[in-house]
Amino acid sequence: MLEMKKELPEIFESFAEARQKGFLAMKEIKDEGKGVVGQFCTYTPLEIFMAAGLVSVGLCSTSDETIPEAEKVLPGNLCPLIKSSYGFAITDKCPYMYFSDLVVGETTCDGKVKMYELLGQIKNLHILELPRKQNTEEAFALWRAEIVRLKERVEKDFGVTITDDxxxxxxxxxxxxxxxxxxxxxxxxxxxxxxxxxxxxxxxxxxxxxxxxxxxxxxxxxxxxxxxxxxxxxxxxxxxxxxxxxxxxxxxxxxxxxxxxxxxxxxxxxxxxxxxxxxxxxxxxxxxxxxxxxxxxxxxxxxxxxxxxxxxxxxxxxxxxxxxxxxxxxxxxxxxxxxxxxxxxxxxxxxxxxxxxxxxxxxxxxxxxxxxxxxxxxxxxxxxx
Amino acid sequence: MNASAIVAGIDCGSAACKGVLMQDGAIVAKAVKPTGWNPRETAEELLREMLLQCGPAAGPEGIPGGITVIATGYGRVAIPFAARAVTEITCHSRGAEYLLPGVRTVIDIGGQDSKAISLHNGKVLAFQMNDKCAAGTGRFLEMSAARMGVTLRELDGLLESGESCRLSSMCAVFADSEIVSLLAAGKSRQEVAGGVIDAVASRAAALAARVEVGLPLLLTGGLADLEGLRKALAVQLGCQVKTSPLSRFAGAIGAALS
Structure with missing residues (x-):
């Protein structure tokens, strides 16, 4: 079982009020003992986290604030959503990314997939293998198995058992x-x-x-x-x-x-x-x-x-x-x-x-x-x- | 002069501010000025200049009442005395239809952008713009001419030889240094000028290909009277490219008709 993050980041004092509020709200959730799962994509089955009593939050960033930081590692001609999200992860500037105990990504576009590899070096990360076809038995079988694997990862990381009910x-x-x-x-x-x-x-x-x-x-x-x-x-x-x-x-x-x-x-x-x-x-x-x-x-x-x-x-x-x-x-x-x-x-x-x-x-x-x-x-x- | 029937169209572009006065569907005055740093003032001077062309009706104190001003171009929102602002896409289409009735494609190469419009009866069907990069714009051409020590008019003269060498860079900044290298390597100004024009024409042709080119095709904007550019475009597109002596005013005419 992993240890949940409950402390504010070191640079907390440097943030403007609105962002401090975001961090404090998340800290409150953590202080209640709730685990947080961050995710990037509409394909992420949120029901798994909900069933486990976890809080889930979207991590797709929507500002260019951290892109310069991200471009020290990622190429310039990459989608801004990917660069910005990675940038927030490495700078501790996003409360949701910062307090996520588990980050779940999918094999959607190539840019995200390769960015997740790098993100995995600094965050506890799980990758769901999303098929690219929607109407074959094999694709469905793979996807179902991936969801079972995600459930098992959540059970292990957060020390819970998720029942069918x-x-x-x-x-x-x-x-x-x-x-x-x-x-x-x-x-x-x-x-x-x-x-x-x-x-x-x-x-x-x-x-x-x-x-x-x-x-x-x-x-x-x-x-x-x-x-x-x-x-x-x-x-x-x-x-x-x-x-x-x-x-x-x-x-x-x-x-x-x-x-x-x-x-x-x-x-x-x-x-x-x-x-x-x-x-x-x-x-x-x-x-x-x-x-x-x-x-x-x-x-x-x-x-x-x-x-x-x-x-x-x-x-x-x-x-x-x-x-x-x-x-x-x-x-x-x-x-x-x-x-x-x-x-x-x-x-x-x-x-x-x-x-x-x-x-x-x-x-x-x-x-x-x-x-x-x-x-x-x-x-x-x-x-x- | 019956001022109440006059409509002014002002096309305030990044490089030049163009204006026409129209009365009963005819152009009664026209003027061009460099836009400079203050589009509002430039547009005002332009309007005054055009009104003087029509006679003494316009005093220096400002815009006579009864004249409707319609603005277009990047500076369209900076003209407070305009009754309304219409985008340059719509205006170029309407203006092109006025200059060449039945026109189906418009290519406009402006100071800071270039655009291709497919249209029918003056109504826009589809458009493509390149406006985030100087490649293929009038600014690119101006800068290249300056690098070769010629004016745009002289550059057009250099094209008469039909010679050309290939520019490998589409980026205006890199093309600038490439021109220096080519000249240093002994290429003639004729060849380099040909390469520059081909670069502009190929960008415009690529934009046009995305809207489906229909004929006739009219080249509008400040560069339309460069014969060499018209020819290069015709080669790239594989079709006839028409211009009008008033091509530069297409946007302003379209505004006056809006």
């Missing part, structure tokens, strides 16, 4: 979260939507940093109720005529909110996110009856992502959301040097072209230097609609 309860709880988050973003299927795309993103992104399940569920329900009530009372924060945009591509949050801002400042509204931050992880429910490990494996393996080949599930979800949300255009955001998503932009573009849905690809990174250029592209795209 615990897993079933975790599946049920995660389904409740998924249903509530889906209910929130589906409110924007209305015309006009009751919230801006920026607000929706902040709710979706923020929900992953609420660590008490009961509180989280209550807060989500509250958010739904208050949005509905305001709408019923006639509040219309978004004009009826605003063009309706779907965002797809790489995960979003933090600095990349700039993409949503330039779209909405140009007069459109983002109604739905078909990415890791949005619909992708809440669209379906995990089956509750039957063998929980099999159900978990089946649920997660079917998530659409550019790391899969062929990535038919992404197109299926994209089509469905375009219809349901009556979108006028699709904007894809990719992070610089993200090969899977950048290459797949062509597939997405031609697929949407056939359906007559306008498409814009924006490539960006974690700097703010390109806001003018993004605004010109987004503005021109909206003028096209």
């Amino acid at each position: 615990m897993l079933k309860e975790a599946i049920r709880k995660r389904n409740v979260e998924r249903r509530l988050l889906k209910e929130i973003y589906e409110l924007s299927a209305m015309t006009p939507p009751p919230v801006s795309g920026l607000r929706q993103l902040q709710i979706l992104f923020g929900s992953q940093f609420k660590f008490d399940w009961n509180e989280k569920v209550a807060e989500l329900q509250q958010a739904i109720d208050s949005i509905k009530a305001a709408y019923a009372a006639g509040e219309r924060p978004v004009p009826e005529k605003a063009p309706r945009i779907l965002i797809t591509g790489c995960p979003m949050g933090g600095v990349t909110e700039k993409v949503v801002k330039v779209i909405e400042e140009a007069g459109a509204v983002v109604v739905v996110y078909e990415n890791c931050t949005g619909a992708k992880q809440m669209d379906r429910q995990c089956q509750e009856e039957g063998d929980p490990i099999t159900n978990i494996a089946r649920y997660y393996l079917q998530i659409g992502c550019a790391v899969m080949t062929p990535d038919t599930n992404r197109l299926e979800l994209l089509d469905r959301l375009c219809q349901q949300f009556k979108v006028d255009g699709v904007v894809e955001m990719t992070l610089q040097s993200c090969h899977p998503y950048s290459i797949e932009t062509y597939t997405i573009k031609t697929h949407l072209q056939k359906k007559g849905i306008p498409y814009l690809h924006l490539e960006t990174d974690y700097s703010t230097a390109d806001i003018g250029q993004l605004a010109t592209r987004a503005g021109a795209f909206l003028e096209m609609l």
Whole structure:
């Protein structure tokens, strides 16, 4: 069994107040004796950690603050998410990374896989081998075995036993979260939507940093109720005529909110996110009856992502959301040097072209230097609609 | 002059500020100025200059009421007296349709960016921009000309020989030192100039390939009157490349029509 980290980092005093708060909140969790698992990817089966009574937290960083540190080791022409996440790990500047007793990564893109090898030198790391096909028996068998292996690693590291009943309860709880988050973003299927795309993103992104399940569920329900009530009372924060945009591509949050801002400042509204931050992880429910490990494996393996080949599930979800949300255009955001998503932009573009849905690809990174250029592209795209 | 019917289009680019006054669909005045450090002031002077071309209606005290100003280009948001701002993508398309009705592709090589637009009836269907790197832009060409001790106009003259040598670097900074090396190695200015133009044309052609080139194709922007560039582009794209004497004003015309 591993020894859990409970002390603040040495450079704690140098942090600004907001970050100190983040560290203190995590320290409180640790002082209660709870273990923390950090993860990077929507494919990570959070039910395993939940069943073990652990706190799980997303470690994908969204700021360029630590990229210079990371580039002392990693190549410059690598995706900013990978560089920044690694940078936060080596500088002790992220409370979630710092307090993670176990970090779980998947074999998704090449950049992440090789970065994890280096991360493993400084953090207690477990790698899940994610297949790249979603519809063969062998791929499913491998993935199921990987989930069993993860369960065993968690049991060993944290000295717990995870039973089927615990897993079933975790599946049920995660389904409740998924249903509530889906209910929130589906409110924007209305015309006009009751919230801006920026607000929706902040709710979706923020929900992953609420660590008490009961509180989280209550807060989500509250958010739904208050949005509905305001709408019923006639509040219309978004004009009826605003063009309706779907965002797809790489995960979003933090600095990349700039993409949503330039779209909405140009007069459109983002109604739905078909990415890791949005619909992708809440669209379906995990089956509750039957063998929980099999159900978990089946649920997660079917998530659409550019790391899969062929990535038919992404197109299926994209089509469905375009219809349901009556979108006028699709904007894809990719992070610089993200090969899977950048290459797949062509597939997405031609697929949407056939359906007559306008498409814009924006490539960006974690700097703010390109806001003018993004605004010109987004503005021109909206003028096209 | 009936000032109420006049619309001003101002295309405030990174290098030059272009303007037109239009009345009943006709251009009644036009002017160009280096953008300089203060786009707002430059645009104001430009407008005043154009109004003077139309007659004494415009006093020095400012913009006469009744004239609608529409701004485009990178400086579009810096012009407080503009009624609205429209992106240069939309404006170049509308302006190109005005200059060459039926145009299907626009290639604009500007000071700090280059773009390719596919359009139909003046409406944008798809566009590609290169604006994070100086490779293939007017700035790249200007810098290369300066390195060879010639003006852009003279550089165009050097291209008449049809000679060319290959530049291996697309990066504006590295190409600069490569030009020095090539000249030092005894390459003629004609050959180096040919290499520079080919580099710009191949970048523009690569952008155009991503939007699907339809004909006719119009070259717009400040470099459109460089005959050598037009020819090099035609070779790279394998199709006819048209220009207009007013190509430089395409963005401003499009703004006035927006």
